[in-house]
Amino acid sequence: MIGELVVAAAAGIGAAMAYAVAAPSSQVFGPALVRGRRDDCRLALTFDDGPSESTPGLLDVLARHKAGATFFFCGANVARLPDVARRAASEGHEIGNHTYTHPRLFNLGPAAIELEISRTQQAVRETIGRTPRLFRPPYGIRWFGLYPALRKHGLTAVMWSACAYDWKRSAEAIESALRAKAAGGVIVLLHDGDKTTPGDRRLATARALDGVLPALHDRGLRCVTLSELFGMR
Ligand SMILES: [Zn+2]
Structure with a gap:
């Protein structure tokens, strides 16, 4: 009986800690942007893990549909593909920091976390x-x-407030998730790379966006950078 209580208590603490560490809406460790205003006619597409060999194709799709986006780059990928990083910025997209080597932060101490961030800056x-x-x-x-x-x-x-699970789904499944979840003020999580692994792995994401962006436009939704959505700067 006491054993069961101890197990239950441990599971309770584990669940609370898991929420604090990884739930998109958690503000336990500190504040984070999760979504904008629901009455906004704009939303923010965000891409993690670039730049990669997939990024130019995604930039082509965004340009074709006049969509702005925010790219969270890994520093190691920027060092590997600087021209791709420059192209994303020069086409008006916002560039954010996604660490240098894409580690799980709970494996690192404060000094190592700071180094991941400062090297990428x-x-x-x-x-x-x-x-x-x-x-x-x-x-x-x-x-x-x-x-x-x-x-x-x-x-x-x-x-983020909408995830299309684009790292493991077909273009059709990503597109239907985006159609269902896109709404005013939403921050959409997508990927233009795969951690720091080289290669063109995001063809499905590009195809899904090419299909869904005209539909969002028809619904009166506009894709902007995070700084625009939140009126920063
Ligand atoms: Zn990532």
């Missing part, structure tokens, strides 16, 4: 001439030491 600044103001944690995991590092670098944490 530097890589983006040296490559595109602008310093990120936004940060998205890899796997959505927030941890001890993260928020002091964000404050030091003037970064705002960003989570």
Whole structure:
């Protein structure tokens, strides 16, 4: 009986901690942008894990449909594909920080977390001439030491309010998820890379966007950067 109670208590603490660390809407470790106003006619597409070989194709799709977006780049990917990073910025998209090597932050101490963030700030600044103001944690995991590092670098944490699970779905499934979840003020989580692995792995994401963006436009929805959606700067 006592054993069961101990197990239940441990499970309760585990669930609460899991929520605090990884739930998109959790504000336990610190504040994060999750969604904008529901009466807004704009939404924010966000892409994690780039730049990669998939990014140019996605930029083509965004340009074709006059859609703005925010790219959370990994510093190691920026160092590998600086021209792609520069193209995304020069086409009006916002560039955020997604750490240097895409680690699970709960495996790192505060100094290592700060280094992941500062190296990426530097890589983006040296490559595109602008310093990120936004940060998205890899796997959505927030941890001890993260928020002091964000404050030091003037970064705002960003989570999401709609996920299309584009890393594991077909173009058709991604498109139907986007049709169902897109709405005013929503922050949509998508990917233009796969952690720091080289390769063109996001063809389904590009095809889904090419299909769904005209439909969003017809519904009066416009895709803008996060800074635009939240009136920053
Ligand atoms: Zn990621």
